[in-house]
Every structure is written in C-alpha cells, then in structure tokens.
Amino acid sequence: MNRQQAMNLLGITQEDDEREIKRKYHKMISRFHPDSLNEVGEAHIQRAQEINEAYRILSQSDKWETKSVQGTEAHGTDNHRSGKWEQRQEWSGELNEAAFIPRNIYLHYSMNLSEEERKEAQGKLYYQAAHGKYMWDPEEEDFTLFLTSLRHATAALLERTENAINVEDLSCMPDLKEYRFRVQAKLFEYLSMQYVNPLLVLDSLTKPESTDGKGQRIYRFKAFVASEESSPEGWLIASLRPGEYLFPKAFHGNQIQLMNKNRQVLGYLHMEDDRLYFCIIPLLKKHAAQVKLLVKEEDTGAQGKNNGINNKTNGNNSRNSGRGITRGNNKQKANIDFYFRLEDENYTYNSSDLNLKIAETLAGYEKYLRKYSSEQERFCDLFARLSRSNFRSRFHLKDKDIQYIQEKGMDTIRSHAADFVRTRLAPAQIPNDGKQTPMRGHPVFLAQHATGCCCRGCLYKWHRIPAGVQLAEEQQEYIVDVLMAWIEKEYNRNV
Numbered sequence: 073m074n075r076q077q078a079m080n081l082l083g084i085t086q087e088d089d090e091r092e093i094k095r096k097y098h099k100m101i102s103r104f105h106p107d108s109l110n111e112v113g114e115a116h117i118q119r120a121q122e123i124n125e126a127y128r129i130l131s132q133s134d135k136w137e138t139k140s141v142q143g144t145e146a147h148g149t150d151n152h153r154s155g156k157w158e159q160r161q162e163w164s165g166e167l168n169e170a171a172f173i174p175r176n177i178y179l180h181y182s183m184n185l186s187e188e189e190r191k192e193a194q195g196k197l198y199y200q201a202a203h204g205k206y207m208w209d210p211e212e213e214d215f216t217l218f219l220t221s222l223r224h225a226t227a228a229l230l231e232r233t234e235n236a237i238n239v240e241d242l243s244c245m246p247d248l249k250e251y252r253f254r255v256q257a258k259l260f261e262y263l264s265m266q267y268v269n270p271l272l273v274l275d276s277l278t279k280p281e282s283t284d285g286k287g288q289r290i291y292r293f294k295a296f297v298a299s300e301e302s303s304p305e306g307w308l309i310a311s312l313r314p315g316e317y318l319f320p321k322a323f324h325g326n327q328i329q330l331m332n333k334n335r336q337v338l339g340y341l342h343m344e345d346d347r348l349y350f351c352i353i354p355l356l357k358k359h360a361a362q363v364k365l366l367v368k369e370e371d372t373g374a375q376g377k378n379n380g381i382n383n384k385t386n387g388n389n390s391r392n393s394g395r396g397i398t399r400g401n402n403k404q405k406a407n408i409d410f411y412f413r414l415e416d417e418n419y420t421y422n423s424s425d426l427n428l429k430i431a432e433t434l435a436g437y438e439k440y441l442r443k444y445s446s447e448q449e450r451f452c453d454l455f456a457r458l459s460r461s462n463f464r465s466r467f468h469l470k471d472k473d474i475q476y477i478q479e480k481g482m483d484t485i486r487s488h489a490a491d492f493v494r495t496r497l498a499p500a501q502i503p504n505d506g507k508q509t510p511m512r513g514h515p516v517f518l519a520q521h522a523t524g525c526c527c528r529g530c531l532y533k534w535h536r537i538p539a540g541v542q543l544a545e546e547q548q549e550y551i552v553d554v555l556m557a558w559i560e561k562e563y564n565r566n567v
C-alpha cells in the first residue's frame with residue numbers, strides 16, 4: 073500500500089490535518105470492535121488490517137522502534153533461535169514503573185502478516201504486541217483494545233488470588249459471581265487510573281475551546297442525559313428548561329450521575345466520546361477541574377414553545393421539540409453543553425496511593441473467599457437445591473434487613489436465630505406449625521423461608537429432620553449454621 077492508496081482508503085484529502093486523519097481512522101476502525109470477533113469473517117479481518125495499515129502509513133507512528141534482533145523460529149511448538157538477524161519493530165511507549173502490574177498492549181492486525189500468522193489469528197482482530205507497564209496512548213493504542221487489556225489484567229489479578237487460596241469449587245458460592253464482578257469493576261477503575269495520564273489523553277483527544285481571564289483552559293463537550301419517558305427521571309428531564317444548570321451528584325466508577333437544581337437525580341451523563349470519561353473523571357475527583365453543565369438551547373428552528381412536556385399529548389412533533397429536549401425510542405433526552413475548566417495544569421496522579429487501594433481490594437477479596445468458602449462448601453448441595461426452587465430462591469434480604477444487621481452485629485443475629493429455633497421449631501408439638509414463621513420483620517425469618525427451615529414440615533422435606541420429635545441440641549445448632557450461612561451470603565452480596 074502506498075501513501076495515495078492509504079489516503080483513498082481512509083477518505084483523506086490533502087487538506088486534512090493529522091487530527092482529521094485520526095478522526096477518520098477512528099471512525100472507520102471503531103466498526104471493527106473486538107467484542108464482535110466471533111461473527112466476523114476473513115474479509116472483515118482483512119478490511120480492518122487494511123485500515124490499520126493505511127493509518128500506520130499516514131500517521132507515521134513513532135511508537136515503534138526498529139531493532140535488530142536475533143530471529144526466532146515461529147514454527148513448531150517452542151521458539152528456538154533461527155540464528156538469522158532480522159529487523160524487528162518493538163513497542164516503545166511511555167512507562168509507569170510504579171503501576172501495580174504490567175499489562176498487554178494489543179494491536180489490530182496489519183497487512184504485513186505472513187500466511188502462517190494470519191491462520192493463527194483465526195477470527196481474532198488483534199494480537200499482543202507488547203507486555204509491560206505502558207501508559208495508554210490514544211493515538212497508538214485503540215481504545216477498545218486498551219479496555220480489553222485492562223480487563224485481562226484485572227482478571228489475572230483475581231485469578232491469582234483465587235489460585236492462591238485454592239478454593240475447591242467456586243460454584244459452591246453462588247453469590248460469588250456478583251461479588252467478584254464488583255471487585256473486578258473496582259480493580260478496573262484503579263488500573264485505568266494508573267495507565268491513563270488524564271492531561272495527556274485530554275490533549276490528544278481534543279482542543280480547548282477557549283481560555284478564561286486567568287489563562288485556564290476551557291473545553292466544551294457535547295453531552296446528554298436520557299431516561300425512560302415514563303420514569304420519574306424521564307419526567308424531570310422533560311421539565312428541564314434550556315439554559316438551566318445541572319450538577320454532578322456522584323461518581324460511580326467511570327460515570328457521572330447528574331442532578332437538577334433541586335438535587336433530584338436525572339440519570340447518567342453521556343458523552344459522544346467514551347474515551348473522555350477516562351480523563352475527565354479522575355481530574356474531577358482530584359478537584360483539578362471544574363464543570364458547568366447547561367441544558368442546551370438548540371437552533372433547530374423547530375416548534376418554538378415545546379419543551380418536551382407537550383410531547384406527552386402530541387406525538388406528532390416529538391422529533392422536533394427543539395431546545396435540545398427530545399423524545400425518541402421511549403426515552404426522554406436532554407442535550408447538554410458540558411463546559412470543563414482545567415484548574416490544575418500540573419496535576420499528577422499518585423500511583424502508590426492506587427497501589428495501596430488495589431492491594432486492599434485484593435486482600436478483602438481473599439479474606440472473603442477464605443471465610444466463606446469453607447462455610448459455603450459445607451452447605452453447597454443444600455444451597456444448590458434451594459436455588460432450583462422458585463419459592464425459596466425468591467427470598468432476599470432487603471435494605472432495612474441489612475441496616476438491622478449492621479446495627480445489631482452478626483453475633484446478635486445468631487443469638488436471635490438460636491432463640492427462634494429453640495422456641496418455634498424445637499418443641500415436639502407446635503400448635504401452629506406451618507404458620508409460625510412470618511414472611512418479613514427479621515432477617516432470620518427470611519433466612520428460614522429461604523433455606524426450608526420455616527416449619528417442621530419443611531425441615532423434613534429439605535433437611536430430613538423428622539417432625540413430631542423434640543429437636544436435639546446439635547440439630548438446633550445445624551439449623552442455626554444454615555440460617556447464618558444464608559444471611560452472611562446475602563449480607564455480603566449487598567454490602
């Protein structure tokens with residue numbers, strides 16, 4: 073491929089500057105998302121390779137250093153030196169030596185691929201180009217591949233912890249999946265902060281719109297907030313007025329929750345370019361920037377007075393409501409001018425703080441696995457059977473139950489459980505058997521229904537403990553253990 077062919081392929085004209093080339097490239101390659109790998113065919117891969125090749129030619133990447141290395145034989149099972157010296161290109165990105173773990177750099181396949189390598193690629197659009205503590209450079213490393221790299225690094229951390237304690241069977245902990253997912257999300261966030269230098273990324277993605285009197289850079293981003301039109305958030309969005317101020321209420325991972333001036337939650341801020349979250353949110357969290365969010369006045373020239381509310385009674389003009397508040401796909405949406413002012417030009421992130429947080433998160437995960445794996449393994453079969461019952465699996469602790477447990481502490485809950493079992497289940501004859509356990513009002517009641525320990529009939533059905541006989545001490549203890557295992561499982565799922 074020569075330069076002219078590359079320009080044709082990406083639709084580049086002589087007037088396009090580097091930024092425009094990048095934009096066109098990103099637009100084209102974004103259709104080749106690695107998550108859709110399984111559905112793509114050879115032609116699709118080839119196309120992606122061509123696009124990348126074209127971009128490589130036009131952008132004159134400086135991330136690759138040509139090095140002379142002794143070649144390795146790629147064929148066969150092990151790599152042995154071929155003895156030949158060859159020119160090889162090696163990744164030379166900026167490093168964060170203090171980062172918690174190294175990560176992989178993935179790149180899309182380019183055209184200069186041997187038959188052998190192409191076969192090996194089989195449906196994969198990317199390959200591992202390097203491994204190390206490399207910072208993300210949005211100009212060289214595709215965003216989706218950067219995310220893939222972080223996901224893989226996060227998964228490696230979790231697996232390391234799981235292997236270290238050698239949990240027999242993770243499927244014995246049905247709640248683990250959810251808990252693991254939350255740990256994973258946290259680690260992902262910390263790692264992304266280690267590998268993204270927000271100021272550099274911001275610089276490479278966009279230019280400030282203006283500077284204020286003190287020379288501080290001001291950026292303006294296109295953004296919006298949207299919610300189901302029949303939801304409370306949707307109604308609030310419908311009642312927004314152009315020019316009205318909105319405010320960030322909270323950060324959840326890489327998302328910004330918005331509220332109106334009455335502190336009512338509207339939903340999450342959406343931006344056109346997902347990559348911006350990775351620089352904007354860390355800067356905001358560190359108070360290195362300030363934001364101003366205004367409901368947009370749109371110059372569509374349409375239907376002057378409409379602002380979304382009227383659309384409820386008149387569907388015809390829902391597409392032309394003007395003023396940046398529109399409906400579509402049953403969503404109520406408000407466009408937003410998102411102004412972002414950089415307060416601290418010398419912002420630097422602190423990797424050692426983050427390393428501490430990562431280590432703490434992993435230690436918490438390990439502790440959780442150790443503590444509950446033994447307990448859950450003991451009741452593995454029982455919980456598996458219970459999870460197949462529609463009735464039993466419907467029971468969960470509610471917020472107020474969690475609060476109650478936090479107020480009282482687990483030991484108190486355990487003593488309540490022992491009391492309930494002794495007085496309501498243990499006697500040989502129970503006049504109201506089958507009705508002695510309320511459906512709510514105490515975490516232990518919920519646990520009893522969820523585990524088949526609600527009455528003597530259920531105790532027989534689920535635990536083979538016969539009715540009509542006084543429960544022995546050890547039988548009572550067993551029931552309390554079952555109840556507490558369920559409560560702790562639920563509790564940890566929610567906290």
Ligand SMILES: [Zn+2]
Nearest residue numbers: 506526527530
């Ligand atoms: Zn029962």
